[in-house]
Amino acid sequence: MSSSNAEFQMVVGNGRFRGFNNLLQRENQKWWPLRPALTRILLWVFLLNGILALSLFLFPTLTDPNGNPVMDEDPLQMSSQLFAGLAAVGLAIGVIVALQDSIIEEVQLGTAAWILSKPVSRTAFVAAKLVANVVGLLFLMVLPSALAAYGLFWLYEPGAFTWLNFAGMMAVVTLHALFYLTLTLLMGTLTARRGILLAVTLGSLLGGGMVPIKALVQISPWQLQQVGLMILYDMPLDSLALTMIGATAVWCVVFFMTAVWRFERSEF
Secondary structure, three states: OOHHHHHHHOOOOOOOOOOHHHHHHHHHOOOOOHHHHHHHHHHHHHHHHHHHHHHHHOHHHOEOOOOOEOOOOOHHHHHHHHHHHHHHHHHHHHHHHHHOOOOHHHHHHOHHHHHHOOOOOHHHHHHHHHHHHHHHHHHHHHHHHHHHHHHHHHHHOOOOOOHHHHHHHHHHHHHHHHHHHHHHHHHHHHOOOHHHHHHHHHHHHHHHHHOOOHHHHHOOOOOHHHHHHHHHOOOOOOHHHHHHHHHHHHHHHHHHHHHHHHHHOOOO
16 A cells, blocks of 8 residues: 555545545645745746846936937836736736646546545545645745835835735735636636647636727726736725726636536546
């Protein structure tokens, strides 16, 4: 008997979340070995803050041959918009890539069927993936990058943005990433083809902003970046912005619940 097999057999009991703790521990092992965790932190800090540092401290010093500044915009405003855009798109792509094989590959390889032959529930299987990836997103991707970015803004102009407003913007950016995390999880239960999963998730992320239907945009995350900037700039949120935030949160819950419902009815 293998150690993994013994570990799963130790879980007994009934309920929708039977075996959740062991499954969560298994999923966490994909995020939290020291070297991969540090690599992820450094990668995301560099990706999201490298260009931010250049736009704050280098680009404003550049001039054309006539001695005129290359940048016409206020460096602080341009850099904050750049960071919000990079964070929104970058983190969403990051979670899509991280989860694209989370269910599809395990089903195809028979890993899911083997795990579910143990005393664990299908709800716990999906929930463990959600929780582990949300925690990984928050502590390895969002938090280190946000702290580094706020530090850069502070170095450029102390007090330019309050920490509360900056945290509010990052909360909205994180909600945007959670939408795509749960959507990717859902698509993994609906299709066995990675191409379809990526077409739906990346299509929404990269093409959703071009949808001309205002009513659809209002209940989607496609303009959340602008909502985040409104919070950063201490602007009041109108009903449209609040609707976008609320609708996106609801979609996250709906996607997860639908993923659980679909996975419970899947045959391997």
